[in-house]
Amino acid sequence: MWCVMLTHIGLFILQQFLHIGCLHIVIANEPTHSLKGELAGPEVTIHLQNYRLFWRILLKPDLAIGEAYMDGRLTIADDDLKKLMAPLTANNGHWQKCWLARMGWYFNCNWPMITTTRR
Numbered sequence: 563m564w565c566v567m568l569t570h571i572g573l574f575i576l577q578q579f580l581h582i583g584c585l586h587i588v589i590a591n592e593p594t595h596s597l598k599g600e601l602a603g604p605e606v607t608i609h610l611q612n613y614r615l616f617w618r619i620l621l622k623p624d625l626a627i628g629e630a631y632m633d634g635r636l637t638i639a640d641d642d643l644k645k646l647m648a649p650l651t652a653n654n655g656h657w658q659k660c661w662l663a664r665m666g667w668y669f670n671c672n673w674p675m676i677t678t679t680r681r
Contacts (some may be wrong), residue, residue, distance in 0.1 A: 565613060571598065572620050586639075589616050604648035607639035677680040 571596055576585075583603030587595045589610045610616050615635050618626040630636035631643070636645050 569595075569613065569616070572616060580649070580653055582652040587616075599649075599653070603652050604645065606645040606649055608646065609637045609639075611635040627644060634660055649679055 573587075573664070577597050580599045582599045582601045584599065584605040585597045586605070586607040587597070587610065588607065589595070589611075590612050594607070609648075610619070610630070612614075612635075615626070615630055619630070627636065627646075631638075631646075650656050
């Protein structure tokens with residue numbers, strides 16, 4: 563039950579960044595989740611190996627997408643990387659304006675670094 567609820571919250575967050583195009587996400591061989599932007603545009607289907615990867619992509623997309631693709635934990639329909647990059651680049655300007663992106667940038671830049679090293 564918690565996993566389903568958290569997945570819906572994560573999909574809602576991801577939907578906020580999508581303005582152009584359509585993104586179909588299959589997580590751990592479960593039913594496809596379709597996210598559609600307000601405007602027509604590029605469409606892509608991605609398969610994620612597990613829910614942990616889904617959350618890693620939400621929290622650190624710039625790093626997690628590349629790592630998961632190289633490791634084979636993220637696969638793209640027809641194995642066409644250009645299909646994944648098309649909606650990412652089409653929505654780049656929208657992401658910059660999104661309140662979630664601004665909030666994430668604020669927290670990344672303004673919170674002091676916490677180190678866990680022992681003295």
